[in-house]
Amino acid sequence: MSTNIPTPTPAGETSSALTAAQKFLRDAATKSADLVHREIIRKNMDSYDAAHNRGRARIKDWEAARRKCQEIKREAINNLDKYLLQFEKKVLERGGHVFWAANGDEACAYIKDLAVSRGVKTVVKSKSMVTEEMHLAPVLEEAGIRVWETDLGEFIVQLRNEAPYHIVTPAMHLDRNQIRDLFREKLGEDIPDADPQKLVALARRKLREAFFAAEMGISGANFLVADAGAVAITTNEGNGRLSTSLPRIHVAVTGIEKMIPRLEDLGTLWPVLATSGTGQPITTYSTLIGGPKRADEADGPEEFHVVLLDNGRSGLLANAEEREVLHCIRCGACLNICPVYRNIGGHTYNTTYPGPIGSVLTPHLRGSEFQHLSYASSLCGACTSVCPVNINLHHHLLHNRRDFTKAGGGKPGERMQFKLWRTAMLHPRLFAFGGWMMRRSLRLLYGMGLAGTALDPMRAWSRKRTPVPLPTQSFRAHWKKDLWKAGLRKKEPGRNAGGDQ
Amino acid sequence: MAISNSSREAILARIREGLRTPAPPIGDKTFYGPIFEAVGNPLERFQQECKANLMECLLTADAAGSAQALAQVLQSLPDGEVFVQDDPVLRRLITVASSQRQIRWSSQGGPLEKSQATVTLADALIAQTGSVFVSASCGGRGASVVAPTHIVYATEKQLVPDLVTALRKATADGRLERNSYACVISGSSRTADIEKILVQGAHGPMRLAVIVEIGA
Numbered sequence: 194m195s196t197n198i199p200t201p202t203p204a205g206e207t208s209s210a211l212t213a214a215q216k217f218l219r220d221a222a223t224k225s226a227d228l229v230h231r232e233i234i235r236k237n238m239d240s241y242d243a244a245h246n247r248g249r250a251r252i253k254d255w256e257a258a259r260r261k262c263q264e265i266k267r268e269a270i271n272n273l274d275k276y277l278l279q280f281e282k283k284v285l286e287r288g289g290h291v292f293w294a295a296n297g298d299e300a301c302a303y304i305k306d307l308a309v310s311r312g313v314k315t316v317v318k319s320k321s322m323v324t325e326e327m328h329l330a331p332v333l334e335e336a337g338i339r340v341w342e343t344d345l346g347e348f349i350v351q352l353r354n355e356a357p358y359h360i361v362t363p364a365m366h367l368d369r370n371q372i373r374d375l376f377r378e379k380l381g382e383d384i385p386d387a388d389p390q391k392l393v394a395l396a397r398r399k400l401r402e403a404f405f406a407a408e409m410g411i412s413g414a415n416f417l418v419a420d421a422g423a424v425a426i427t428t429n430e431g432n433g434r435l436s437t438s439l440p441r442i443h444v445a446v447t448g449i450e451k452m453i454p455r456l457e458d459l460g461t462l463w464p465v466l467a468t469s470g471t472g473q474p475i476t477t478y479s480t481l482i483g484g485p486k487r488a489d490e491a492d493g494p495e496e497f498h499v500v501l502l503d504n505g506r507s508g509l510l511a512n513a514e515e516r517e518v519l520h521c522i523r524c525g526a527c528l529n530i531c532p533v534y535r536n537i538g539g540h541t542y543n544t545t546y547p548g549p550i551g552s553v554l555t556p557h558l559r560g561s562e563f564q565h566l567s568y569a570s571s572l573c574g575a576c577t578s579v580c581p582v583n584i585n586l587h588h589h590l591l592h593n594r595r596d597f598t599k600a601g602g603g604k605p606g607e608r609m610q611f612k613l614w615r616t617a618m619l620h621p622r623l624f625a626f627g628g629w630m631m632r633r634s635l636r637l638l639y640g641m642g643l644a645g646t647a648l649d650p651m652r653a654w655s656r657k658r659t660p661v662p663l664p665t666q667s668f669r670a671h672w673k674k675d676l677w678k679a680g681l682r683k684k685e686p687g688r689n690a691g692g693d694q
Numbered sequence: 695m696a697i698s699n700s701s702r703e704a705i706l707a708r709i710r711e712g713l714r715t716p717a718p719p720i721g722d723k724t725f726y727g728p729i730f731e732a733v734g735n736p737l738e739r740f741q742q743e744c745k746a747n748l749m750e751c752l753l754t755a756d757a758a759g760s761a762q763a764l765a766q767v768l769q770s771l772p773d774g775e776v777f778v779q780d781d782p783v784l785r786r787l788i789t790v791a792s793s794q795r796q797i798r799w800s801s802q803g804g805p806l807e808k809s810q811a812t813v814t815l816a817d818a819l820i821a822q823t824g825s826v827f828v829s830a831s832c833g834g835r836g837a838s839v840v841a842p843t844h845i846v847y848a849t850e851k852q853l854v855p856d857l858v859t860a861l862r863k864a865t866a867d868g869r870l871e872r873n874s875y876a877c878v879i880s881g882s883s884r885t886a887d888i889e890k891i892l893v894q895g896a897h898g899p900m901r902l903a904v905i906v907e908i909g910a
Binding site: 236237240241252253254256257258260261263264267270271272273274277278287291292293294295299343344345346349362363364367368369372389390392393394396397400401404405420421422423429430431432434435437438439449455456457459460461463464471474475476477478479480481482483484485486487490491492493497501503507508510511512513514516517583 | 699701702704705706708709710711712713715716717718720722724726727728729730731743746747800801803804805807823825830831833834835836837838839840856857858859860861862864865870872873874875876877878879880881882883884885886887888889890891893895896897898899
C-alpha cells in the first residue's frame with residue numbers, strides 16, 4: 194500500500210501563542226460566519242433530527258428508557274471498584290490481559306511496547322474517542338507502526354490530518370465533493386460524480402488491504418459488562434468486527450467509566466444508544482468480546498488485551514455533585530441539539546469531546562485551561578432534555594463556573610460587576626439610582642453617536658447591532674403610573690409591585 | 695511481555711476514596727411503565743424488522759424448502775468459494791443446495807477474503823429488532839463479516855421476542871463462557887458518514903439473508 198497517511202494533530206494542541214480560550218473565541222467567530230459550513234451542518238442535523246424523532250417514537254416510553262439507563266449507569270459508577278474487579282477476573286480467566294493505566298502516557302506506552310515486542314508493523318483501529326483522548330496514533334506512528342483508522346469518517350479525517358469533528362460522525366463537516374477531492378489527492382483515484390456509493394466502495398477496497406495485513410487491531414468499547422467479563426462494541430460499518438477478528442492481537446482501550454453491571458442491561462442500553470446516536474432501533478453490529486480465540490474456535494485473535502484508562506476519571510468520581518457526568522454513553526445527542534455546537538462546529542472546541550458533554554468533562558480531564566468551555570453554552574437546557582442517561586448537563590456547566598470562580602478564576606472585571614450587581618439587588622434605592630444614571634448616560638452617549646464604541650458599556654451588544662431603545666422611565670415608575678391604572682394590580686392582589694426594572 | 699500493573703491499586707484506591715461520599719439521590723420519583731411495546735406475534739414482527747433492516751427473511755416449511763432457498767441465494771451470487779460453518783445440519787443442506795461450489799469449511803480455519811458468501815447457523819433470532827444472534831460457535835468471528843453475503847439458517851424455535859430475553863438466555867446458557875465472542879447482527883454492513891446518505895456494504899456484507907424454517 195502506497196497511501197501516505199499523515200499523523201493527525203491531536204485535539205487540544207495549540208500551535209500558536211494564543212491561550213485555549215482565545216483560540217476558542219477566534220475560531221468560534223470564524224466558523225459561525227462560515228455559511229458553507231453552516232449549510233452542511235444544518236443539512237446533517239436536519240437528517241439526524243428526523244431519524245432521532247422516528248427512533249424515539251418506536252420506543253413505547255422514552256422517559257422510562259432514559260430513567261432505566263440512568264439507573265443502570267448510576268449503579269455501575271457508584272460501585273465501580275466492585276464491577277471493575279469482577280470484569281477483570283472474568284477476562285483473566287479466559288486468558289485475556291487487563292492493564293490499568295493512570296493516564297494516557299501509561300496506556301500509550303503499554304500498547305506501543307506490546308506492538309513492538311510482537312513485531313507489529315500495521316495496526317487497524319476502529320473508532321475510539323479514548324484513543325483520541327490519549328493521542329495513541331501519533332505514538333504508534335513514531336515507533337514506525339502504520340496506523341489505519343477504519344471507520345469511514347475517521348479514515349477521512351485522518352487523511353485530512355484533522356481530529357474528529359463529532360464523536361459519532363467524525364466527518365460531518367465535509368460534503369461529498371470535498372471527500373471526492375480528498376480521495377483523489379490521497380488515494381490517487383478519481384470519482385468524478387462524487388457518488389457516495391462509489392466513495393464508500395473505494396474506501397472499502399483500500400481498507401480491506403489493511404485489515405488483512407494488520408497484526409494488531411485496536412478498538413474502543415461502548416460498554417464493559419461486569420457479569421459477563423466482556424467488552425461491548427457497536428458499529429454499523431463492520432470495521433469494528435474486522436478489527437477484532439482478523440489481526441492476531443486485539444487491544445480494547447476504554448475509560449473505566451464504561452462499566453455496566455449485567456449483560457441483560459444491554460437490552461435497554463443498546464437500543465437507547467442507537468436511537469440517540471443515529472435514530473436506529475439498534476446498531477447493525479452489537480458485539481461482545483470476552484477473550485482471545487479459544488482452541489475450538491475457527492478464527493480470532495490469539496491475544497486479547499483490555500486497557501482500562503483512568504486519566505482524571507477517578508477525580509471526577511470523587512466529586513459527588515458531578516459524578517453522574519461519568520454516566521455518559523457518548524451518543525452525541527447533546528452535540529446535535531446544542532445551538533452553540535451547531536453554529537461553531539466541533540473543531541472550534543479543540544478538545545477530544547466537543548459540545549455540552551465535552552464542555553462539562555474537559556475541564557475535569559484537562560485542567561483549568563479549558564474552563565472557558567463552561568461558558569460555551571446559553572444554558573438553554575436542550576442538552577439535558579435529550580440526554581439518554583438523564584445527565585443534568587447545563588447544571589453541571591453552572592457547577593463548573595461556580596467552582597472556577599470560587600477558585601479565583603474568571604475575569605477580575607466580571608467579578609467586580611457581579612459584586613456591584615449583588616449590592617444593587619440588595620439595596621432597592623441604589624438599584625433605582627443606578628438605573629436612572631444608566632438611562633441618562635446612555636442617552637447622552639448615543640446622542641453623541643458613540644454607541645458601540647469603547648465608551649459604551651453596552652458595547653458587547655451594540656458594536657454589531659442597533660442599540661436597544663432606551664426607556665424613558667424605570668419599570669417601577671411605569672408600573673405605578675400605567676399598569677396600576679390599567680388594573681393589572683387588582684388581578685394579582687397578593688403580589689407586591691416588586692423592585693425596580 | 696510481562697504486564698506491570700503498578701497503577702492498578704492506586705486507581706482502585708482513588709475510586710474507593712471518591713465513593714466514600716454518596717451521590718445525591720435521584721429527584722424524579724415518577725413511576726414509569728414498560729419501555730418497549732410487547733411483541734405479540736414474534737414471527738410477524740421478525741419479518742417486519744428484517745425488512746426495515748434491509749435484510750432478506752426467507753420462510754421455509756421444511757429442510758427441503760430450506761435447501762431450495764439456500765440454493766436460490768447461492769445461484770444469485772458470482773462464482774467462487776463459499777465458506778460454511780462445519781455443522782452436520784449445514785453439511786446436509788449444502789449438499790442438496792450446491793454441488794458445484796467450492797466449499798471451505800470452518801474446521802479448515804476462518805473465511806478467506808475471496809469467499810463469495812458465508813453460510814452459518816445462529817444461536818437465536820430476535821423479533822423485537824429483527825436480529826440474528828451469533829457467537830464464535832457459529833463458524834467463528836469472520837464468518838459473519840468477511841464475505842459480501844452472509845446467509846443464516848435458523849428455525850422458528852430459535853425465535854425469542856426481545857433483546858432482553860436473548861441476553862438473559864445467553865447468560866443462563868453460559869454462552870459467553872463457552873465463546874470468546876458473540877454478536878447481535880441487525881442488517882447488512884452500512885454507513886451514513888457521507889452527508890448522512892445510507893450506503894450498504896461499508897466494510898462487511900452487503901447482503902444478509904436469513905432462512906427461517908417453520909415448525910422444524
